[in-house]
Amino acid sequence: xxxxxxxxxxxxxxxxxxxxxxxxxxxxxxxxxxxxxxxxxxxxxxxxxxxxxxxxxxxxxxxxxxxxxxxxxxxxxxxxxxxxxxxxxxxxxxxxxxxxxxxxxxxxxxxxxxxxxxxxxxxxxxxxxxxxxxxxxxxxxxxxxxxxxxxxxxxxxxxxxxxxxxxxxxxxxxxxxxxxxxxxxxxxxxxxxxxxxxxxxxxxxxxxxxxxxxxxxxxxxxxxxxxxxxxxxxxxxxxxxxxxxxx
Amino acid sequence: xxxxxxxxxxxxxxxxxxxxxxxxxxxxxxxxxxxxxxxxxxxxxxxxxxxxxxxxxxxxxxxxxxxxxxxxxxxxxxxxxxxxxxxxxxxxxxxxxxxxxxxxxxxxxxxxxxxxxxxxxxxxxxxxxxxxxxxxxxxxxxxxxxxxxxxxxxxxxxxxxxxxxxxxxxxxxxxxxxxxxxxxxxxxxxxxxxxxxxxxxxxxxxxxxxxxxxxxxxxxxxxxxxxxxxxxxxxxxxxxxxxxxxxxxxxxxxxxxxxxxxxxxxxxxxxxxxxxxxxxxxxxxxxxxxxxxxxxxxxxxxxxxxxxxxxxxxxxxxxxxxxxxxxxxxxxxxxxxxxxxxxxxxxxxxxxxxxxxxxxxxxxxxxxxxxxxxxxxxxxxxxxxxxxx
Numbered sequence: 001x002x003x004x005x006x007x008x009x010x011x012x013x014x015x016x017x018x019x020x021x022x023x024x025x026x027x028x029x030x031x032x033x034x035x036x037x038x039x040x041x042x043x044x045x046x047x048x049x050x051x052x053x054x055x056x057x058x059x060x061x062x063x064x065x066x067x068x069x070x071x072x073x074x075x076x077x078x079x080x081x082x083x084x085x086x087x088x089x090x091x092x093x094x095x096x097x098x099x100x101x102x103x104x105x106x107x108x109x110x111x112x113x114x115x116x117x118x119x120x121x122x123x124x125x126x127x128x129x130x131x132x133x134x135x136x137x138x139x140x141x142x143x144x145x146x147x148x149x150x151x152x153x154x155x156x157x158x159x160x161x162x163x164x165x166x167x168x169x170x171x172x173x174x175x176x177x178x179x180x181x182x183x184x185x186x187x188x189x190x191x192x193x194x195x196x197x198x199x200x201x202x203x204x205x206x207x208x209x210x211x212x213x214x215x216x217x218x219x220x221x222x223x224x225x226x227x228x229x230x231x232x233x234x235x236x237x238x239x240x241x242x243x244x245x246x247x
Numbered sequence: 248x249x250x251x252x253x254x255x256x257x258x259x260x261x262x263x264x265x266x267x268x269x270x271x272x273x274x275x276x277x278x279x280x281x282x283x284x285x286x287x288x289x290x291x292x293x294x295x296x297x298x299x300x301x302x303x304x305x306x307x308x309x310x311x312x313x314x315x316x317x318x319x320x321x322x323x324x325x326x327x328x329x330x331x332x333x334x335x336x337x338x339x340x341x342x343x344x345x346x347x348x349x350x351x352x353x354x355x356x357x358x359x360x361x362x363x364x365x366x367x368x369x370x371x372x373x374x375x376x377x378x379x380x381x382x383x384x385x386x387x388x389x390x391x392x393x394x395x396x397x398x399x400x401x402x403x404x405x406x407x408x409x410x411x412x413x414x415x416x417x418x419x420x421x422x423x424x425x426x427x428x429x430x431x432x433x434x435x436x437x438x439x440x441x442x443x444x445x446x447x448x449x450x451x452x453x454x455x456x457x458x459x460x461x462x463x464x465x466x467x468x469x470x471x472x473x474x475x476x477x478x479x480x481x482x483x484x485x486x487x488x489x490x491x492x493x494x495x496x497x498x499x500x501x502x503x504x505x506x507x508x509x510x511x512x513x514x515x516x517x518x519x520x521x522x523x524x525x526x527x528x529x530x531x532x533x534x535x536x537x538x539x540x541x542x543x544x545x546x547x548x549x550x551x552x553x554x555x556x557x558x559x560x561x562x563x564x565x566x567x568x569x570x571x572x573x574x575x576x577x578x579x580x581x582x583x584x585x586x587x588x589x590x591x592x593x594x595x596x597x598x599x600x601x602x603x604x605x606x607x608x609x610x611x612x613x614x615x616x617x618x619x620x621x622x623x624x625x626x627x628x629x630x631x632x633x634x635x636x
Binding site: 048049074082083088097 | 251254258261262265266457458459460461462463464465466467468469630633
């Protein structure tokens with residue numbers, strides 16, 4: 001479970017996020033929904049222990065990220081905004097490298113690789129160097145890297161960007177499986193259809209603040225609109241009043 | 248090394264060993280260095296062959312036994328010249344030809360002025376030097392004859408030659424030997440700079456450019472452990488390149504015919520371990536410095552530019568040592584790189600340990616590595632590392 005409590009972060013004069021609070025529960029898919037520059041990536045990076053926040057706090061399974069970043073990171077699987085692969089390493093080597101940081105070695109490591117390989121249907125690329133991989137293949141490696149060590153919490157920054165329909169469907173299935181297995185899944189997106197299809201809980205963000213927070217149907221009802229897209233436009237349009245809409 | 252740092256190290260080595268360009272960049276110097284040394288050796292051959300006797304061919308030599316004896320005493324090889332009057336070029340093996348008149352003996356006896364023509368070849372430095380040496384020696388013989396004649400007539404020679412000088416060379420080694428040994432040391436010192444260059448840029452600036460820094464920093468591994476693993480990898484390349492360069496240079500030197508090299512090398516079971524021990528911490532320091540530079544930049548290209556500029560440092564310092572050592576104070580030789588060169592020079596060319604320089608360079612290497620690695624790790628914790636250029 002991830003709890004974000006009143007976090008604030010500025011880059012120089014630019015206030016990226018302020019007073020952001022929400023909770024992402026286990027066995028649920030929570031989505032940060034917002035336009036480009038709304039503060040989604042800054043929020044996810046703060047959760048991943050990659051940023052030093054200016055105020056507030058984040059806990060992962062009760063562990064404060066600021067005070068104990070490595071303990072919190074041990075409970076996280078992170079799918080960053082860039083895949084960040086090593087072109088000269090094979091998929092297997094990528095997975096082994098990152099899994100070893102989480103203490104997996106020898107037979108358990110090999111078993112975990114085989115398991116994730118079957119889940120993501122990536123046997124054909126397992127022993128190939130990642131140089132020249134398609135966007136879908138890169139996504140699979142990055143996702144496998146994030147979930148191989150079976151973390152309780154998985155954080156994904158716009159995981160579907162650049163993917164074709166088949167890969168989006170595959171990703172969606174994996175995320176639903178993770179949720180069903182009890183993991184806390186937190187992702188960011190600005191694609192309404194994807195959010196609607198996946199999310200149990202949506203956190204709407206605009207200009208670095210949370211505008212609304214609830215299930216997709218609750219948010220639609222709150223905005224008195226026909227769908228989530230219209231609800232998003234209405235609810236994020238009110239952020240200038242600095243008022244949080246609670247569903 | 249701790250477990251996390253070792254995981255990083257192992258991955259980095261695998262990654263870098265797969266890039267042919269990295270390997271060429273790291274080890275080409277060690278393989279091409281001896282060729283470079285060979286070229287320097289050949290270029291200096293002309294002037295360094297000082298040990299060979301100067302040779303003079305004399306026309307009508309049989310007329311001048313006294314001159315011949317004087318020349319031979321001055322360590323000049325004298326051979327008769329009988330190729331005729333017209334001298335267009337020097338005969339094989341002779342540095343000059345002295346053409347004495349056919350009636351030299353008679354003219355000498357009668358006390359007449361003798362004009363001897365000295366033919367030299369001043370197209371090379373050695374030709375100029377040997378020609379001057381011969382001219383001076385023949386002048387010396389002329390002065391000797393004059394003083395004999397004055398003495399025979401009861402006139403002290405000091406009246407016509409009040410000052411006589413004798414030159415004594417106090418230098419430990421010739422300029423050529425100094426230059427050769429300095430160049431050799433420069434090449435050895437440069438090896439770690441070249442060995443670690445490409446991999447140091449790739450492992451930090453390259454990683455940042457590839458956006459792989461972010462997933463790495465999201466793992467439960469500290470910045471210090473990441474940097475330690477990367478330092479170990481760059482150091483491995485630096486040390487391997489340095490030791491390979493040293494080996495190939497020494498192999499190349501061993502192929503040079505004995506006695507033709509103007510420098511003596513002391514490479515034995517006593518000196519070699521110290522040479523290696525001296526070079527390893529130095530290579531690690533250079534690796535730490537290259538990583539420190541690499542983490543300041545956002546892209547591989549930018550990193551290459553700055554680290555290439557850093558390459559100028561050992562070259563500059565080495566040239567200062569070769570050409571301006573006399574103008575430096577004693578304390579200057581305890582500075583990084585200079586202390587290294589002094590210590591290595593004592594071991595390789597003197598066969599002895601210069602303890603003060605060795606301790607100084609070791610202390611600088613250890614201290615420098617610790618400080619630079621800490622600064623690099625601190626920088627890695629910075630948020631700017633998450634995004635590329």
